[in-house]
Amino acid sequence: MAPASKTAALVEQAFGVEFNLVDGESGELVYASPDQPGADWQMRAELFREVARRGRPEFVEEEPPLVVLALPLAGADECVAVAIFVTRPVLPGDDVSQAARALGIDPEEALRWASRQTPWAPGSLERVGRLVIKQAAAGARIKELEEDTESLSVNLAATYEEISLLYRLTQNLKISQSDKDLGRVALEWMQEVVPAEGLAIQLLPVAGEDDSLTRGGRTHSVLLSFGRCPVDDEQFSRLAEHLNLRESSQPTVVNPPATQDDSWPFPQVEQLITVPLAEGRNVFGWLAAFNHVSGEEFGTVEASLLSSVGAILGIHSGNIELYRQQSELLAGVVRALTSAIDAKDPYTCGHSDRVARIAVRLAQELGCDQKLVDTIYLSGLLHDIGKIGIDDSVLRKPGKLSEEEYEHIKTHVRIGHRILVDLKKLDEVLPVVLYHHESWDGRGYPRRLAGEEIPLSARIVAVADSLDAMGSDRPYRERMPDEKIDDIFRSGAAKQWDAQVVDALLRARDDIREIMRDER
Numbered sequence: 001m002a003p004a005s006k007t008a009a010l011v012e013q014a015f016g017v018e019f020n021l022v023d024g025e026s027g028e029l030v031y032a033s034p035d036q037p038g039a040d041w042q043m044r045a046e047l048f049r050e051v052a053r054r055g056r057p058e059f060v061e062e063e064p065p066l067v068v069l070a071l072p073l074a075g076a077d078e079c080v081a082v083a084i085f086v087t088r089p090v091l092p093g094d095d096v097s098q099a100a101r102a103l104g105i106d107p108e109e110a111l112r113w114a115s116r117q118t119p120w121a122p123g124s125l126e127r128v129g130r131l132v133i134k135q136a137a138a139g140a141r142i143k144e145l146e147e148d149t150e151s152l153s154v155n156l157a158a159t160y161e162e163i164s165l166l167y168r169l170t171q172n173l174k175i176s177q178s179d180k181d182l183g184r185v186a187l188e189w190m191q192e193v194v195p196a197e198g199l200a201i202q203l204l205p206v207a208g209e210d211d212s213l214t215r216g217g218r219t220h221s222v223l224l225s226f227g228r229c230p231v232d233d234e235q236f237s238r239l240a241e242h243l244n245l246r247e248s249s250q251p252t253v254v255n256p257p258a259t260q261d262d263s264w265p266f267p268q269v270e271q272l273i274t275v276p277l278a279e280g281r282n283v284f285g286w287l288a289a290f291n292h293v294s295g296e297e298f299g300t301v302e303a304s305l306l307s308s309v310g311a312i313l314g315i316h317s318g319n320i321e322l323y324r325q326q327s328e329l330l331a332g333v334v335r336a337l338t339s340a341i342d343a344k345d346p347y348t349c350g351h352s353d354r355v356a357r358i359a360v361r362l363a364q365e366l367g368c369d370q371k372l373v374d375t376i377y378l379s380g381l382l383h384d385i386g387k388i389g390i391d392d393s394v395l396r397k398p399g400k401l402s403e404e405e406y407e408h409i410k411t412h413v414r415i416g417h418r419i420l421v422d423l424k425k426l427d428e429v430l431p432v433v434l435y436h437h438e439s440w441d442g443r444g445y446p447r448r449l450a451g452e453e454i455p456l457s458a459r460i461v462a463v464a465d466s467l468d469a470m471g472s473d474r475p476y477r478e479r480m481p482d483e484k485i486d487d488i489f490r491s492g493a494a495k496q497w498d499a500q501v502v503d504a505l506l507r508a509r510d511d512i513r514e515i516m517r518d519e520r
């Protein structure tokens with residue numbers, strides 16, 4: 001048996017001889033060094049235990065010229081290194097029998113051994129012993145720190161990945177990002193961090209009907225999945241019901257043996273974590289990790305990461321829902337205002353709605369983005385809101401208007417602007433309300449803007465407005481024939497109207513005539 005530990009090697013290096021090793025707890029010899037005479041160490045077991053307990057170098061026997069030095073070795077060894085030293089030169093004729101007997105060594109063997117040893121001053125032995133113990137303690141501490149650093153850096157790497165994932169998600173929390181898109185991004189990023197074979201998000205239906213804007217509520221659940229997801233949408237719903245997920249705001253973790261039980265209805269799911277996508281009491285769906293990549297159990301680390309992602313997705317879904325409800329409310333308010341305009345001017349009933357839909361078709365033909373299309377729809381509905389402030393007698397007059405009456409009608413654009421100017425949500429509608437009677441050649445009203453000084457949305461609504469006026473019956477005239485309308489637009493392009501909008505109208509005229517027929 002050889003002393004294997006680093007500390008024992010350190011002792012040998014410092015003193016130039018190999019030490020015996022004694023177990024610090026029992027006091028019994030565990031290694032007998034060939035450099036040392038065979039002494040009776042058993043009788044000193046109690047002393048060695050004491051040395052191990054006190055933790056400093058000690059002479060456990062002093063029988064000149066022999067001394068026994070005991071060094072408690074720190075660290076995992078829990079050993080005491082023990083060695084006999086001579087404290088003065090011993091010659092072949094010397095008598096060491098008393099000291100030898102005290103240590104339980106044959107006197108002749110003791111003399112032979114002692115005469116070959118280099119003598120040490122007891123003070124030096126003690127000092128070197130202390131140094132060795134300090135060095136060993138420092139070594140053990142360094143080892144401990146190295147282990148700590150190693151586990152810390154592993155943890156740090158995992159934490160960094162988690163934080164970076166959560167940060168990237170929060171950067172995507174835009175209201176324009178749909179919950180499905182954000183969910184897909186989250187799943188893709190999570191598979192880098194979560195040791196699961198499959199990940200999934202089930203988004204639940206959102207109450208509410210489609211509104212007249214472009215955003216509608218979701219009428220049935222949707223399952224987004226990444227990797228090897230062992231369930232489909234219908235199975236996920238059953239799983240949610242089986243685990244009673246609706247009742248839990250906490251992560252639900254299911255591992256074997258629960259998943260090996262006969263009562264577990266999803267044998268393809270061996271390990272599972274689910275967390276709700278919730279904001280307050282509203283649950284918008286669930287996020288789930290299926291089957292650990294190495295068959296281990298899912299634990300609190302994975303559950304807490306999923307919870308954080310679930311909370312972010314829940315907040316986003318909550319915001320989207322709030323935005324959708326606000327949009328619905330706004331659409332309701334706009335519909336109410338539109339009805340008010342129509343009630344005021346029964347001859348043009350349905351005009352605002354048709355203008356809105358025609359303007360949307362023109363905007364699409366011109367390649368406008370969805371946000372502008374939405375704005376143009378609202379603008380079409382509200383462009384004549386100022387007519388609420390025009391005298392009924394003028395508005396409903398069947399014949400030709402006098403100069404004065406015409407001037408009065410023209411004020412509807414400014415009145416409309418005043419009505420809506422304080423509604424923050426309708427900011428983008430204002431230019432259309434104010435400028436839908438401007439003319440490309442600068443001869444319109446109220447500000448005689450020309451060309452591209454007139455906002456595009458107002459130029460589009462102007463065309464839609466004129467088209468609907470020409471295409472509708474009036475008390476004093478019948479609707480114009482389509483060919484005549486086309487001719488008027490062709491000749492008015494780049495004069496009254498923006499030529500590119502007129503082109504769009506002529507390109508999309510079949511769709512637009514359909515809209516005009518629908519609404520009558």
Ligand SMILES: [Fe+2]
Pocket residue numbers: 383384412436437
């Ligand atoms: Fe108008």
